[in-house]
Amino acid sequence: MKSENATPTGEFTLRLSATRRGARLARLLAVQQLHDWGVTGSAAEAAELVVAELATNAVRHGRVPGRDFEVRMARDDDHVRIELSDARGERRPSPVRRPDEGGYGLLLVSALTSAWGVKDRCVGKTVWATVPMSRQNRVTEPVPSSSGL
Numbered sequence: 848m849k850s851e852n853a854t855p856t857g858e859f860t861l862r863l864s865a866t867r868r869g870a871r872l873a874r875l876l877a878v879q880q881l882h883d884w885g886v887t888g889s890a891a892e893a894a895e896l897v898v899a900e901l902a903t904n905a906v907r908h909g910r911v912p913g914r915d916f917e918v919r920m921a922r923d924d925d926h927v928r929i930e931l932s933d934a935r936g937e938r939r940p941s942p943v944r945r946p947d948e949g950g951y952g953l954l955l956v957s958a959l960t961s962a963w964g965v966k967d968r969c970v971g972k973t974v975w976a977t978v979p980m981s982r983q984n985r986v987t988e989p990v991p992s993s994s995g996l
Contacts, residue, residue: 857922865910873902893959894978900952901931909933927978934971
């Protein structure tokens, strides 16, 4: 019997170690899932970059020794929603206008998504982003977090 990579509901979730290898695997496995869903072209490329950036941030800024990070993606007719959760709720992302060393990642996320933001969890936080299936991407500001997100 052949195993299936894609879930029938259009949702994908995995936990990975909060290491550089875990961030790399998040990107590679997300690319495979996008392919399995039939997401191609600029939407797939944008989603890959968003996953890579958010996973790198989770490892670099959200790491707590002994805790994993979680990647969730959901595909809809017109967008892919990406969520990365880590254990550091007190370290919330904020894009900088003029980074001098690094710091361009969230500007990239803003440019590739129709919306992104941060929501609290019982332990840690979730950074989410919505990548449109069409190439009508626009620069966005983060949506203020609220308990309703």
